Amino acid sequence: MAENTAYKKMAAEIYAGAGGMDNVESVVHCMTRVRMSVRDDTKVNEEKLKGIPGVLGVVDDEQLQVIVGPGKVNKVAQEMVAMAGVKLGETIPTHNHSGKEKVEEFAAQNKAAQKAKQKSTPMKRFLKDISNIFVPMIPAFVGSGLIAGVVAVLTNMVTAGYLSGDTWNQLIMVLSIIKNGMFSYLAIYTGVNAAQVFGATPTVGGIIGAVILLTGMNPEQPIKNLFTGEALAANQGGILGVILAVWLLAQVEKRLHKVVPDSIDIIVTPTISILLIGLAEIYLIMPLAGFISDNMVGGINWILNVGGAFSGFVLGALFLPMVMLGLHQILTPIHVQMITETGSTLLLPILAMAGGGQVGAAIALWVRLRKDKELSEMIKGALPVGILGIGEPLIYGVTLPLGKPFITACIGGGIGGAVIGLIGGVGAIAIGPSGIPLIFLIANHKWWGYVLGLLAAYLGGFIFTYFFGIPKDRLAAVQETNQNEKQVASNIPAESKASVQEKLYAVATGEVKPLTASVDKVFSQKMMGDGYFVVSDTGDIYAPVYGTVSSIFPTKHAIGFVTEHGSEVLLHMGVDTVQLKGAPFTIRVHEGDKVTPGTLVATVDLEALKVAHKANEMLVVVTNMEKVKQLSPVSAKHVSPKEEILTVTI
Structure with a gap:
């Protein structure tokens, strides 16, 4: 149980270092590394990632790679996708709250x-299947269709005598070749997609779609319609005929997979399926469409006469x-x-x-x-x-x-x-x-x-x-x-529609300075957010806000808070103190505790920081700056706990 908790904490800290879960697009892993695709590289904090206990290194290449070693990398990655509610490799949705x-x-x-x-x-169910078959083809329909529309306009203008010349005819021919890549072989694309929808083999579905094109049939010796004795025509049976044939293909394949031994399934099943459905398509489905077409032609002639x-x-x-x-x-x-x-x-x-x-x-x-x-x-x-x-x-x-x-x-x-x-x-x-x-x-x-x-x-x-x-x-x-x-x-709430102001308070007795004065570039360049820090005179550290303790880092050097109005505030005690593995810090609160600016949250051994050559900076950072409209400026001065330092306008 403790091990699972440790993996969850590591997963949460990796997200935090990667700029938050909203900045991570997907998570996968290899033998030793958690690999993340991130949305905004500027939000990634490599130093923060490297400072996570258990992280052996960070590589920021095409993917953000956090090295955690074999044995636990899969567990950490699984915790990360579980937190996001997706599977490995799936896109993680953003979770804003506007x-x-x-x-x-x-x-x-x-x-x-x-x-x-x-x-x-x-x-x-039939209409849904139709939709699932053709929706993936919409981009091809649109692109090829627009080209076909241009071809139609040009062709009709040439036919009507508004345009003439070899140049126009050549252009029409070239554009026609391009658009025919879609419309001439629509039956094949339909067969592939229908097979995916019905659970058949996609390439075999494409073959079944191609059958109605009657490729290779000798026009002088055509295949006869069993119902009328007339010659079959290419595309007779249409797209719905292809869909019917591929649905039958799926039924045949599923049954053959159950009875054919695995060792010969790849040979027997596609061969029998193509042969049976192909014959049915040529001698039953297409002739049936021919029967319908003959009667429809008769009906059209009657209508024209009326x-x-x-x-x-x-x-x-x-x-x-x-x-x-x-x-x-x-x-x-x-x-x-x-x-x-x-x-x-x-x-x-x-x-x-x-x-x-x-x-x-x-x-x-x-x-x-x-x-x-x-x-x-x-x-x-x-x-x-x-x-x-x-x-x-x-x-x-x-x-x-x-x-x-x-x-x-x-x-x-x-x-x-x-x-x-x-x-x-x-x-x-x-x-x-x-x-x-x-x-x-x-x-x-x-x-x-x-x-x-x-x-x-x-x-x-x-x-x-x-x-x-x-x-x-x-x-x-x-x-x-x-x-x-x-x-x-x-x-x-009204406060969500209008600006809301919250106060941040001094966390210790000492000199307060703007965040840009920090010796840590990550903080001074406001990579994690904006705020201030106090050079503490004593080791007593107090809460910077009215709110709730949202997280306590395993190395005890940092505590997260969430205010009533949703500001996320980080209290980071010292610079590079993650390396001290919690030794100088005594935490006085627990996750979930309610705090006020008068709540003692931690005690720091300032002498231990000095001996370890770590800067005595008690940093307070608002990390979710996307919700912040304005922060009031911070002036250097001596302060005491519970003293107002700055105002955050949300």
């Missing part, structure tokens, strides 16, 4: 409580589900046929409204849930890309994982499509990305009709999401955060 941070703590606690109250359903606002609404509302299933590619022949026969495709501008509905829905979510930092960051990243006609970041990162916003976004797309259908004759002279870039391809000067439809989609997606599409759990969490902010603001 009103703002109290609000954030309340919000985090209530968010966790809110999540605990929610009932888990298969649909919620015409008008009704057709526009239905097509605009259904296009997002088609994108999810990877079925939007089957419309390319229809677009081509329309352009060939009439000079423009009336279908593309209507379908482009689906992206407008997404944009409107995202803006509504941003407005209603702006206190949800995680969601807001995603929306801010995906929204510009969505406006440029790249919808995947908004679909997979925002609306689909939340459920209802995906439906209201579809309705917004339907409203935009209805407007274009009602105007009539709004067509595109070529196939290109949707959103704002498509304006350049609208035929017969009817760009205004497309713009009206786009605005209607924005507005429709916004209104329906604002009133009907906000997830209740997210809204409840935000509302609770708002309430907590008000509650915390009302509960913060």
Whole structure:
């Protein structure tokens, strides 16, 4: 038990020497050293670290290394991470206590409580898995999407005749190669991430994702759809088909791991898993999507024949589900046929409204849930890309994982499509990305009709999401955060909102001097904080504040105090006296004791300090200077215990 206490004290002292727990980002250890990543090197006090009993040395390199020797280094490191509430190598959160941070703590606690109250359903679990699969890809979506948006604008302007020349075509080709690194192989990235979510082998999941690309298939001898006899098309089955296949992969792998001997598991399990799921993907999942696509094409043709606002609404509302299933590619022949026969495709501008509905829905979510930092960051990243006609970041990162916003976004797309259908004759002279870039391809000067439809989609997606599409759990969490902010603001004591003054008193009879006059550079340069010291005439040392004894150093040379208003004050008796291992000091108080300036806290053998050639300086330092607004100046003079020395304004 005593040994554990010693390790805890050492852990606490190492934190103190490293600038406090808030200055330590993470803790690991090797055979002999506690290794710390620190946030601010200037706050590290090497001398203080070296003076800790049991510390054999300090190395300040890329990491701050405190040498404590084999056998106990792991115990000290474990105590340090236990104190921080993390594991070895994990980031240590900061622990400040301002009103703002109290609000954030309340919000985090209530968010966790809110999540605990929610009932888990298969649909919620499915949407959560979708989110976990695609959220890691958001940065790639955003970066590649913005490049794709630029490519779309340039391509459409070249097609429309606004730009020309080999230089522009070369630039478009180079940018296309870059952005295709994401979108051409999205199925593979999805397979890798889905495998991580479902518990399968990530690289095997990538292979399963790549299967739908049908790489290496001879176009003259294509694989036939078992349901229709027609040729399978690359990407048939779409992203959701990949997710389904990888989920099956996870089930197969888990069962094989249980029955296959360990000695051959690495050979047998991946081989059988890839073969079984790959065959199922080619001969079942992709053909099933083909069956769906054939029927959807028939439905689209029927809708087009009906015409008008009704057709526009239905097509605009259904296009997002088609994108999810990877079925939007089957419309390319229809677009081509329309352009060939009439000079423009009336279908593309209507379908482009689906992206407008997404944009409107995202803006509504941003407005209603702006206190949800995680969601807001995603929306801010995906929204510009969505406006440029790249919808995947908004679909997979925002609306689909939340459920209802995906439906209201579809309705917004339907409203935009209805407007274009009602105007009539709004067509595109070529196939290109949707959103704002498509304006350049609208035929017969009817760009205004497309713009009206786009605005209607924005507005429709916004209104329906604002009133009907906000997830209740997210809204409840935000509302609770708002309430907590008000509650915390009302509960913060008046002294926390305004400046508070505290007095520091003389700790001994003798001459008081400003801290800058100390012979110790660590103190004189105020590395640990600001304060004063007394050259003591007698060995009786008193408390410098009204407060509580927070810590007593094992070598008895220093005592920590905490005042009523949170000032952290260190009483350091003598300079470099840690080396004396407590011999000249007799401590008169215990940790947790309440003290006043009249409380005798220690007795120092001044003669022993003189013999050891240690400076007779009883240093008093306010260590948490981040909370201090001002310290009054200290003038050299002779003082007695309980005499006011300086005023601390918090």
